[in-house]
Amino acid sequence: MNHAVAEEVASTTWFHRIDLGGGLVTPGIDDTPFKLTKIHLPADLAGQSVIDIGAWNGAFSFACERRGAARVLATDWYCWQGAGKRGFDIAKRALGSHVEEREVKVEEISAASLGTFDLVLFLGVLYHAPDPIGYLRRVREVCAGMAIIETLVDAEDYPRPALVFYEGDTENRDATNFFGPNRLACEAMLREVGFREVRKMDEFYGNRMVFHAFV
Numbered sequence: 001m002n003h004a005v006a007e008e009v010a011s012t013t014w015f016h017r018i019d020l021g022g023g024l025v026t027p028g029i030d031d032t033p034f035k036l037t038k039i040h041l042p043a044d045l046a047g048q049s050v051i052d053i054g055a056w057n058g059a060f061s062f063a064c065e066r067r068g069a070a071r072v073l074a075t076d077w078y079c080w081q082g083a084g085k086r087g088f089d090i091a092k093r094a095l096g097s098h099v100e101e102r103e104v105k106v107e108e109i110s111a112a113s114l115g116t117f118d119l120v121l122f123l124g125v126l127y128h129a130p131d132p133i134g135y136l137r138r139v140r141e142v143c144a145g146m147a148i149i150e151t152l153v154d155a156e157d158y159p160r161p162a163l164v165f166y167e168g169d170t171e172n173r174d175a176t177n178f179f180g181p182n183r184l185a186c187e188a189m190l191r192e193v194g195f196r197e198v199r200k201m202d203e204f205y206g207n208r209m210v211f212h213a214f215v
Contacts, residue, residue, distance in 0.1 A: 002022065002024075002094070005020065005093075005094050009026055009090060012026075012086050012087050012090060013083065013084075014026045014027055014028040014029070014057060015028050015029060015030050015056050015057055015079075015087070016028040016030055016032045016056060016057035016058070016059035016087070017030065017031065017032040017033060017059070018032065018057060018058070018059045018062065018091050018095075019033075020091060020094040020095060021094070021095070024094075026057065026087065026091065028059075032059045032060075034204075035123075035150070035204075036059075036060070038150075038202045038204050038208075038210055039060075039121075039123065039148050039150055039201075039202070039210050040148070040201045040202060040210065040212065041060070041063060041064070041148065042067070042119075043067060044067060044068060045064055045067040045068050045119065046067075046068035046069075046070070047068070047070050048064075048068075048069050048070060048118040048119055048145075049069065049070060049071040049072075049073075049115075049116075049117045049119070050064045050069045050071065050072045050073070050117055050118065050119045050120075050121065051072075051073045051075060051114065051117040051119075051120050051121070051142055052064070052072065052073070052074045052075065052121040052123075053075050053076075053106060053109065053120065053121065053122050053125060053139065054075070054076055054078075054079070054106070054122065054123065054124065054125040055074035055075060055076045055088065055121075056076055056079040056083070056087075056088070057087040057088050057091060058074050058087075058088040058091055058092060058099060059091075060121050060123060061073075061074040061099045061121075062092075062095055062097055062099060064119070064121070065097055065098065065099055069119075071100070071117075072099045072100065073099070073101070073102060073114065073117070074088065074099050074100065074101045074102070075101070075102045075103070075109065075114075076088075076103065076104075077103055077104055077105040077106070078105075078128070078176070080103055081103075085103075088101070106125065106129070106135050107131075107134065107135075107138070109138040109139075109141070109142060110138070110142070111141050111142050114142055115142070116141075116142050116143065116144040117144060117145075118144055118145040118146070119145060119146055119147070119148070120139050120142060120143045120147040120148070121147075121148050122135075122136075122139050122147060122148065122149045122150070123148065123149075123150040124150055124151070124152075125151075126149060126151040126152075126179075126181070126186075127151050127152040127171075127177055127178065127179055127180055127181070128176050128177060128178060129178060129179065130178050132178075132179055132181065132189060133189055133192065133193065136189055136190060136192075139193070140193040140194045140215070143195075143213075144215065145214070145215060146212055146213065146214050146215075147190075147195070147212070147213045148210065148212055148213075149186065149190070149211045149212075149213060150208065150209070150210045150211075151181065151186065151208065151209060151211075152171075152180050152207055152208055153180060153181060153182055153183060153186065153203075153207055153208065153209045154180025154181070154207065155180065155181075155182040155185075156183065158182055159184075160184060161181075161182065161184040161185035161187075161188040161189075162181070162182050162184070162185055163179040163180065163182075163185050164179065164180040164181075165178065165179055166178060166179070166180065180207075183200060183209060186198075186200075186209065186211055187200070190211065190213045194215070195214060195215060196214055196215060197213070198211055198212070198213045199211065199212045199213075199214075
C-alpha cells in the first residue's frame with residue numbers, strides 16, 4: 001500500500017467505494033460494488049466510448065475503463081463544485097487512469113460540445129433534476145447506442161406515469177431531491193425524448209430502479 005495515497009484517502013470525504021489496489025478501498029457511504037452489479041454494465045466495453053454524467057468520485061467511469069472502453073469521459077458540476085473533485089483526482093491518479101474529465105452542468109451537455117457516445121451512464125441523477133424531461137433530452141442527445149439510467153422511484157402504487165414532487169428537503173432531508181418518478185413515468189419519459197426501446201433491468205433498496213434505454 002502506498003502510504004501517501006492512503007493518507008490522502010483518509011483525509012478526504014468519499015461517496016463511492018473504489019478499490020485502489022493494494023488493499024486500499026475508499027471509505028464511501030455508497031455500496032458502490034453492490035450498485036455495480038445492479039446496473040448491469042456490459043462486461044465487455046472494448047472499443048466503446050462512454051460518458052458518465054454525474055460521475056462524482058468516478059467509480060463507474062473507472063469501472064468502464066477496466067472493462068476495456070476505448071474512451072471514457074467523466075462529467076460533473078454540482079458535486080465537484082460542492083463536495084469537491086479531490087476524491088476523483090486521487091482515485092484517477094492512484095489507478096493510473098486515462099479517464100477524461102469535464103466540469104459541465106447537465107443542462108449544458110450537448111452533442112455539439114461533447115460529441116456522442118456508445119454508452120451513457122446517468123446514475124443517481126434523475127431525481128435531482130428540476131427539469132426531468134430536459135435532463136433526459138441531454139442524455140438522449142449524446143447517446144449513440146445505449147443509456148443506463150438508475151434512479152430513485154416513488155408512487156409505484158399509482159397506475160399511470162407519475163412523479164412525486166418533494167418540497168424543500170422533505171425527501172431524505174436533501175433539498176436537491178426534486179422528483180420521484182414511478183416506473184411507468186421513467187419508461188414514458190425515456191420514450192418521449194427519443195429512445196426506441198426501454199427495458200427495466202433491476203430494482204433494489206425498495207425504491208431504486210435501473211433502466212437500459214436504446215436509440
